[in-house]
Amino acid sequence: MKLAIVFGGSSYEHEISIVSAITMKKVLKKSELIYIFVSSDRKFYLIDTEKINAKLFSSGDYKKAKQLTLKSGGFFMDGMFGSKAVDFDVALNLIHGRDGEDGKIASLMEFYGIPFISPRLEASALSYNKLYTKFLAESLGVKTVAYEYLSKNDERKISMDFPVIIKPVRLGSSIGVSIVRDASELDYALDVAFEFDSDVIVEPFIEGVKEYNQAGTYTDGWELSIVEEPQKEVFLDFEKKYMDFSRDSKVLAADITDAMKAKIQESFKKIYDPLFKGSIIRCDFFVVNGEVLLNEINPIPGSMANYLFEDFEAMLQRLSSNLPKEQDIAVNYDYIHSIQSAKGKA
Amino acid sequence: MKLAIVFGGSSYEHEISIVSAITMKKVLKKSELIYIFVSSDRKFYLIDTEKINAKLFSSGDYKKAKQLTLKSGGFFMDGMFGSKAVDFDVALNLIHGRDGEDGKIASLMEFYGIPFISPRLEASALSYNKLYTKFLAESLGVKTVAYEYLSKNDERKISMDFPVIIKPVRLGSSIGVSIVRDASELDYALDVAFEFDSDVIVEPFIEGVKEYNQAGTYTDGWELSIVEEPQKEVFLDFEKKYMDFSRDSKVLAADITDAMKAKIQESFKKIYDPLFKGSIIRCDFFVVNGEVLLNEINPIPGSMANYLFEDFEAMLQRLSSNLPKEQDIAVNYDYIHSIQSAKGKA
Numbered sequence: 001m002k003l004a005i006v007f008g009g010s011s012y013e014h015e016i017s018i019v020s021a022i023t024m025k026k027v028l029k030k031s032e033l034i035y036i037f038v039s040s041d042r043k044f045y046l047i048d049t050e051k052i053n054a055k056l057f058s059s060g061d062y063k064k065a066k067q068l069t070l071k072s073g074g075f076f077m078d079g080m081f082g083s084k085a086v087d088f089d090v091a092l093n094l095i096h097g098r099d100g101e102d103g104k105i106a107s108l109m110e111f112y113g114i115p116f117i118s119p120r121l122e123a124s125a126l127s128y129n130k131l132y133t134k135f136l137a138e139s140l141g142v143k144t145v146a147y148e149y150l151s152k153n154d155e156r157k158i159s160m161d162f163p164v165i166i167k168p169v170r171l172g173s174s175i176g177v178s179i180v181r182d183a184s185e186l187d188y189a190l191d192v193a194f195e196f197d198s199d200v201i202v203e204p205f206i207e208g209v210k211e212y213n214q215a216g217t218y219t220d221g222w223e224l225s226i227v228e229e230p231q232k233e234v235f236l237d238f239e240k241k242y243m244d245f246s247r248d249s250k251v252l253a254a255d256i257t258d259a260m261k262a263k264i265q266e267s268f269k270k271i272y273d274p275l276f277k278g279s280i281i282r283c284d285f286f287v288v289n290g291e292v293l294l295n296e297i298n299p300i301p302g303s304m305a306n307y308l309f310e311d312f313e314a315m316l317q318r319l320s321s322n323l324p325k326e327q328d329i330a331v332n333y334d335y336i337h338s339i340q341s342a343k344g345k346a
Numbered sequence: 347m348k349l350a351i352v353f354g355g356s357s358y359e360h361e362i363s364i365v366s367a368i369t370m371k372k373v374l375k376k377s378e379l380i381y382i383f384v385s386s387d388r389k390f391y392l393i394d395t396e397k398i399n400a401k402l403f404s405s406g407d408y409k410k411a412k413q414l415t416l417k418s419g420g421f422f423m424d425g426m427f428g429s430k431a432v433d434f435d436v437a438l439n440l441i442h443g444r445d446g447e448d449g450k451i452a453s454l455m456e457f458y459g460i461p462f463i464s465p466r467l468e469a470s471a472l473s474y475n476k477l478y479t480k481f482l483a484e485s486l487g488v489k490t491v492a493y494e495y496l497s498k499n500d501e502r503k504i505s506m507d508f509p510v511i512i513k514p515v516r517l518g519s520s521i522g523v524s525i526v527r528d529a530s531e532l533d534y535a536l537d538v539a540f541e542f543d544s545d546v547i548v549e550p551f552i553e554g555v556k557e558y559n560q561a562g563t564y565t566d567g568w569e570l571s572i573v574e575e576p577q578k579e580v581f582l583d584f585e586k587k588y589m590d591f592s593r594d595s596k597v598l599a600a601d602i603t604d605a606m607k608a609k610i611q612e613s614f615k616k617i618y619d620p621l622f623k624g625s626i627i628r629c630d631f632f633v634v635n636g637e638v639l640l641n642e643i644n645p646i647p648g649s650m651a652n653y654l655f656e657d658f659e660a661m662l663q664r665l666s667s668n669l670p671k672e673q674d675i676a677v678n679y680d681y682i683h684s685i686q687s688a689k690g691k692a
Contacts, residue, residue: 014677040677042418042457055686058679071415072388098675099457103467107453111388111445121449125471126478132468135481151620198620274497274544329444331360331386333404340401 001031001317004075004088006105008038008057011097012175012196016245016302018057020094023303025052026248028313034088036075037062038095038105044068044075046086072112090320093118093300096245097171101299102128115323117316119279119299126275127297130169130201137294140270144294145286148202152194156187163205166190168197179205206288211295212254214268215282215305219318224268225308227261229254230284245302263292271297277324280304280316347377347663350421350434352451354384354403357443358521358542362591362648364403366440369649371398372594374659380434382421383408384441384451390414390421392432418458436666439464439646442591443517447645448474461669463662465625465645472621473643476515476547483640486616490640491632494548498540502533509551512536514543525551552634557641558600560614561628561651565664570614571654573607575600576630591648609638617643623670626650626662 007021008014025033035047037057045065047056056062068075074085091114093105103124109116119127126132137144148158149169158164166189168176176196178189193200216224228251256264268283271294282301286293298305306312353367354360371379381393383403391411393402402408414421420431437460439451449470455462465473472478483490494504495515504510512535514522522542524535539546562570574597602610614629617640628647632639644651652658 010675010677012675014675015679015681018682040675042459054679054682058682058686069415069417103449103471104453104457107450107467108457111450111454113388121453122471122475122478125449125468129468131485132472132478132481135478135485139477139481329356329358329360329386331356331358333361333400335361336364336400336404340404 001090001320002034002088003028003031003316003320004034004036004086004091005094006036006038006091006100007094008040009095009097009099009105010038010040010042011095011099012171013095013097014040017094017096017100018054019245020096020303022052022054023246023248023306024092024094025049027303027306028316030313031316032088034086036068036086036091037065038099039063042099044070046075046077070108070112074112074114089115090323091116091118092304092316094304096300096302102170110326115320117278117280117319117323119276119281120324123275123279124299127281127299128170130167130296131199133294133297134201136275137271142267142270142294143291145203145206150190150200150202152198156190158186158202160202160204163207164202165205166193167201167203168193169199169201170197206286210287212256212264212285212287213282213305213308214264214285215280215301215308216265216268216272217280217315217319218273218277219315219322222269223309223315223318224265225282225305226251226253227256227264228252228308229256247303247307250307260287260292267292267294278319280319282308347436347666348380348434349374349377349662349666350380350382350432350437351440352382352384352437352446353440354386355441355443355445355451356384356386356388357441357445358517359441359443360386363440363442363446364400365591366442366649368398368400369592369594369652370438370440371395373649373652374662376659377662378434380432382414382432382437383411384445385409388445390416392421392423416454416458420458420460435461436669437462437464438650438662440650442646442648448516456672461666463624463626463665463669465622465627466670469621469625470645473627473645474516476513476642477545479640479643480547482621483617488613488616488640489637491549491552496536496546496548498544502536504532504548506548506550509553510548511551512539513547513549514539515545515547516543552632556633558602558610558631558633559628559651559654560610560631561626561647561654562611562614562618563626563661563665564619564623565661565668568615569655569661569664570611571628571651572597572599573602573610574654575602593649593653596653606633606638613638613640624665626665628654 005021007017033049037045037047045062046068047065076083076085093100103121106118106121106124126136134144163181166178176193180186180189213228282298282305284295286295351367353363379395383391383393391408392414393411422429422431439446449467452464452467452470472482480490509527512524522539526532526535559574628644628651630641632641
């Protein structure tokens with residue numbers, strides 16, 4: 001399999017996308033990897049797979065790499081004898097945060113007819129926004145944590161009891177997230193969150209809540225990962241999460257009952273099918289009083305949550321052969337023709 | 347104002363987008379118009395403004411026009427002396443249906459940093475899908491018509507009373523829409539709708555319901571159109587709607603009370619602000635027992651609903667000067683640097 005890894009992007013998580021991308025080299029040993037870097041000013045560069053390392057990007061040396069142009073059917077390289085498409089079977093969208101998770105890369109791939117692994121446009125738009133994720137989950141019968149919603153210009157008043165957790169609606173990786181233990185801390189936490197986003201959600205902060213992660217995809221059938229109980233600090237800060245994006249070694253399955261596992265997996269499937277077809281996602285659940293609540297959807301999880309799967313590479317290959325197809329629309333000009341006939345112009 | 351009109355697209359409404367685009371020439375007399383056609387196979391062509399007419403497209407003659415490539419900062423034309431950007435101030439997304447209304451064009455424009463008039467990605471994804479429109483309206487306190495939701499593989503059973511109206515969730519312009527008067531007609535109507543989409547919504551069909559259209563935008567302040575009571579057949583079929591897309595003459599305001607007008611405008615503002623900033627949309631409302639219900643959002647209305655505004659061209663100009671800006675994200679490599687320091691590699 002020739003796999004093009006698309007990474008970087010104009011995102012607060014630009015750096016960790018680079019880490020995720022480099023991790024793929026350790027994980028995908030049988031595939032031919034093609035690295036396509038999206039710079040922060042949204043230019044495409046073809047990065048030499050042999051030479052890829054973090055410093056290439058932090059030093060700016062990537063700018064010496066060959067620039068690519070996205071056109072119908074692929075990424076093209078200009079050369080002496082015209083334009084030539086970069087050869088690969090499927091693209092893997094590995095841009096965390098904006099561009100990758102908000103639906104832009106999915107839009108570009110779909111518009112230009114490039115086979116790709118990623119949540120599609122609608123799935124991206126809904127899961128990138130924590131408020132819309134709530135709407136989605138509720139409509140599918142999956143419970144979520146209680147919440148309140150605040151916009152930048154709203155009165156800064158919440159009605160739930162402290163402690164609460166404040167999250168910008170559109171970011172991942174704990175950026176701009178704060179725990180607020182009493183009313184005196186609220187203003188500062190909102191200032192921080194509104195630095196990053198125009199909207200926030202407020203949820204009760206549940207000390208020591210049981211958290212379980214379930215990753216999965218649908219290829220020629222369901223492929224669900226082990227359920228992981230993430231080791232965590234009070235909550236994962238950016239640096240800790242960053243390290244998480246380079247994970248490539250297996251973890252142990254959480255010690256939970258079969259009944260609980262079944263509940264978690266049922267919730268995962270409700271969220272995934274059919275909206276997320278074509279992608280590998282990780283859903284993070286809380287369990288409160290025996291009830292499974294969706295905490296968040298990670299539409300492009302760190303290092304694709306490879307460490308949760310038995311044989312990640314084989315699964316990726318099966319997914320590549322089972323990607324959803326865009327509906328064919330046959331454009332015709334029947335009405336224009338009929339109007340022209342009526343006008344005697346046809 | 348140099349305005350690039352982007353039209354066509356891989357959409358069931360490809361043809362009516364052409365009609366809308368040509369209509370703009372009659373409406374926008376003071377602006378310099380640049381026509382960028384998106385063919386059904388999603389290539390970009392620069393169409394001569396002097397020569398534009400419907401037959402150019404139905405005959406396939408557009409293929410002789412100059413092809414363009416979308417790159418960072420604009421649409422580029424290859425020439426003898428390298429690549430040159432097409433010169434314009436702002437692009438107007440006038441693609442109806444898929445590509446234009448689903449968020450793809452918005453994604454492309456935002457990704458490549460082109461100033462554009464259109465609903466942005468999130469607004470598009472939510473309004474293109476009639477089910478998500480319901481979620482959105484409910485969350486904003488705007489009432490909608492009761493509905494049931496059916497996916498292709500669901501049991502074909504509905505619990506509301508006949509007559510009902512069946513609508514594919516993702517299409518505009520009445521395509522695939524049927525009125526079902528009793529249970530015997532249900533199967534056929536669903537077959538028709540599922541031809542076009544994997545999901546449908548079912549709503550009660552209310553004979554003779556009062557319908558009112560409100561268009562508007564936010565420039566340096568609110569700019570709301572007159573409220574129109576559309577003249578209609580049982581419901582607008584495709585051909586009738588098609589004619590509607592070429593409208594350029596003013597219509598009369600609906601004969602409603604000030605109180606009703608205020609209710610309609612309040613609902614419009616709730617939907618529009620802030621999600622739809624940067625766009626001109628039309629919301630279609632039903633009034634049932636004095637209550638205003640959102641029927642649908644037209645994110646790219648036919649001929650931009652120009653005929654509902656006093657001075658459409660001046661408004662477009664004000665909107666061009668008041669487009670929402672994408673949030674700046676300063677990408678840095680702090681974590682990569684700090685890890686490299688820790689490893690002694692920096």
